Amino acid sequence: MxxxxxxxxxxxxxxxxxxxxxxxxxxxxxxxxxxxxxxxxxxxxxxxxxxxxxxxxxxxxxxxxxxxxxxxxxxxxxxxxxxxxxxxxxxxxxxxxxxxxxxxxxxxxxxxxxxxxxxxxAGNYTAAHGVITDAAGTPAIQVRWAGTRGAESTAVITESTGGTFTLALRNPATATVITRTGLSLDPAAANYAVNVINAAYAPGLRWTAVDLRDQPGPADPPPAGTVAFASQYYxxxxxxxxxxxxxxxxxxxxxxxxxxxxxxxxxxxxxxxxxxxxxxxxxxxxxxxxxxxxxxxxxxxxxxxxxxxxxxxxxxxxxxxxxxxxxxxxxxxxxxxxxxxxxxxxxxxxxxxxxxxxxxxxxxxxxxxxxxxxxxxxxxxxxxxxxxxxxxxxxxxxxxxxxxxxxxxxxxxxxxxxxxxxxxxxxxxxxxxxxxxxxxxxxxxxxxxxxxxxxxxxxxxxxxxxxxxxxxxxxxxxxxxxxxxxxxxxxxxxxxxxxxxxxxxxx
The missing domain is CATH 1.50.10.20 (Glycosyltransferase)
Known part of the structure; x- marks a missing residue:
């Protein structure tokens, strides 16, 4: 806030x-x-x-x-x-x-x-997390929103083909939707999703991401769908x-x-x-x-x-x-x-x-x-x-x-x-x-x-x-x-x- x-x-x-x-x-x-x-x-x-x-x-x-x-x-x-x-x-x-x-x-x-x-x-006091999986359902990337109404955030995955996917990040506290195409789960890729999400951060757009995998590497992209977010407890x-x-x-x-x-x-x-x-x-x-x-x-x-x-x-x-x-x-x-x-x-x-x-x-x-x-x-x-x-x-x-x-x-x-x-x-x-x-x-x-x-x-x-x-x-x-x-x-x-x-x- x-x-x-x-x-x-x-x-x-x-x-x-x-x-x-x-x-x-x-x-x-x-x-x-x-x-x-x-x-x-x-x-x-x-x-x-x-x-x-x-x-x-x-x-x-x-x-x-x-x-x-x-x-x-x-x-x-x-x-x-x-x-x-x-x-x-x-x-x-x-x-x-x-x-x-x-x-x-x-x-x-x-x-x-x-x-x-x-x-x-929790609630407006804390960040909310959403988890993007790989094609097999294994947790891959944690997306975080550190602003208000975090639990109402969504990450919508579309066009999950050819090793990449499109991601749209929304939070009702802002009218700005962060949409990025051609994202990859591969840390070596130029369009590695974690780096792309973190690059979108701004004080009014508090999106960040981290890789959850013990050994991050190439992986098939996540299935299309909507990722829900949950407020964290602190x-x-x-x-x-x-x-x-x-x-x-x-x-x-x-x-x-x-x-x-x-x-x-x-x-x-x-x-x-x-x-x-x-x-x-x-x-x-x-x-x-x-x-x-x-x-x-x-x-x-x-x-x-x-x-x-x-x-x-x-x-x-x-x-x-x-x-x-x-x-x-x-x-x-x-x-x-x-x-x-x-x-x-x-x-x-x-x-x-x-x-x-x-x-x-x-x-x-x-x-x-x-x-x-x-x-x-x-x-x-x-x-x-x-x-x-x-x-x-x-x-x-x-x-x-x-x-x-x-x-x-x-x-x-x-x-x-x-x-x-x-x-x-x-x-x-x-x-x-x-x-x-x-x-x-x-x-x-x-x-x-x-x-x-x-x-x-x-x-x-x-x-x-x-x-x-x-x-x-x-x-x-x-x-x-x-x-x-x-x-x-x-x-x-x-x-x-x-x-x-x-x-x-x-x-």
Whole structure:
């Protein structure tokens, strides 16, 4: 997918919810009506009802990463706001559901055949494969599409005579059909199908191919017909981190609160163990470079866009926030060291503007996507080349980073050159557009439609530095007249309650 001027990965389809959300943010500030206000418990009760009605059973379309995770965090924030254990009771119910529906719990696997304590995904998040056989039906060439709607791709084989065949590649995300004639399965041929398909690759036409045979050589062409594609399964570190974070946070709150240990001690232990096991699944993907900058890197040949490359800030910070809490729970220095390296990476790229606010890009400034790369660089199998992408981070993705930095600060993990009050200034100076509007990007540019604007409430940890963040988010929610319909809405409402009750004073 292309979003914010650069590539993203369907991290979340922004849901507008009910029709009332479509109203532009130009209404006068007003408190919500009969429900009693978005910063009061009845609003969260309604958001909880709406979220639970969705009934996510797995993460294969990202429902846990971008729904369940936010709802779980909202429950913790509501507990911190009011001290009502009913919120934790609901969290424990969801905890057991989330643990029971890991890949291991469901008996399903990822692209490598691993069935881990994590939550796989597919669909628009991952590449899809189709297999071209030889005349005998032996798999010969794997054709891949690393864009959206991959499972709807087709490879149509015609004119399979005289040792060659014609191939037409189609994906409904583009009107362009790649048609090539006279293709061969022989690697020595000038029209070897793998080379011809790979030559057709472009950033908007993400077709690639590999030979599946142990000893590629001449073979009779495939029979005429249509090759179907299947989405591949992959576990994203950011998905894991988003789910693990509220679990680790809950475990830490229980461990630090004497009055909770008897009732929730066992659940807290389960949550901590689940979070730690999930984060450990991705240990091999975390890299600290020679300059001490830490980032998650997608494994080369993983069936996803941008395999082999450094991930965006927010995608590293998803697991980073979980590690900050796990460090507080366990005291394990390896969590601290990785969090510190991620903060180094962020500090390396963040800039301070004239108002003393922080501005940063979607991609780390030391990443391959920030600079751009070519096929000759041989960096990625599924996305062999891509132009430089230097888009500014948007407020929704940025909220993962801001949550991470605040979690690290509270864990005592700091960078000497970073000042978190500058993030509060980013919101007040750059994000606020008018009394009831916000900008989309952290540099104060681009229109934020209502579905984006309500995500601003996820910056609420910084209301402890500037109360205007709480006041502005409440005005935005009132102006939109949000009808909750997803997990992030529950979290936003939870954060409004949390800020009104100064929840940061309770952990």
């Amino acid at each position: 292309i979003m914010n001027g650069g590539p993203t990965f369907g991290r979340r389809t922004a849901l507008a919810g009910a029709a009332g959300i479509a109203a532009v943010l130009t209404l006068p500030a007003a408190r919500a009506g009969a429900a009693g206000g978005y910063d009061l418990p009845p609003a969260f009760t309604e958001a909880q009802r709406a979220y639970l009605a969705i009934g996510f059973e797995h993460n294969e379309a990202g429902g846990y990463a971008w729904g369940e995770s936010y709802f779980l965090l909202g429950l913790v924030r509501m507990y911190q706001a009011y001290g009502e254990t009913s919120y934790l009771d609901t969290l424990v119910d969801r905890l057991d559901h989330v643990i029971a529906t890991t890949d291991r719990g469901r008996g399903v696997t990822d692209y490598l055949g691993r069935s881990g304590p994590v939550w796989r995904t 576990v994203f570190a950011v998905h894991t981190g988003m789910v693990a974070y509220p679990l680790a946070l809950f475990a830490r709150v229980v461990a630090e609160t004497k009055g909770l240990r008897k009732r929730y001690g066992s659940a807290g232990k389960r949550a901590a163990e689940a979070a730690a096991a999930a984060i450990a699944f991705h240990d091999g993907e975390f890299v600290i470079n020679d300059a001490g900058l830490g980032d998650y890197v997608w494994p080369r040949n993983a069936p996803i866009p941008f395999d082999g490359l450094i991930q965006p800030y927010n995608q590293s910070h998803g697991p980073g926030q979980a590690m900050a809490e796990l460090y507080r729970v366990t005291g394990d220095a390896s969590y601290r060291d990785r969090v510190a390296a991620m903060i180094n990476s962020y500090a390396h790229g963040v800039r301070t503007d004239a108002d003393g606010a922080y501005v940063w890009n979607y991609w780390p400034v030391h990443s391959e996507l920030y600079s751009g790369y070519t096929k000759a660089d041989d960096l990625s199998s599924y996305t062999p080349a891509y132009s430089a992408v230097r888009s500014i981070e948007d407020i929704s993705h940025a909220a993962i980073t801001t949550e991470f930095l605040e979690a690290a600060e509270r864990a005592g993990i700091r960078h000497p050159d970073l000042d978190l009050t500058a993030i509060a200034r980013t919101f007040v100076k750059n994000v606020i557009r008018s009394e009831t509007q916000v900008w989309y990007r952290v540099d104060g540019t681009a229109e934020a439609v209502p579905g984006n604007a309500v995500q601003a409430a996820r910056w609420m940890p910084y209301a402890r530095y500037d109360a205007e963040i709480y006041a502005q988010c409440l005005r935005v929610y009132d102006a939109v007249q949000l009808v909750p319909s997803q997990g992030s809405h529950a979290l936003g409402i939870g954060y409004l309650n949390w800020a009104r009750k100064r929840g940061w004073e309770r952990g």
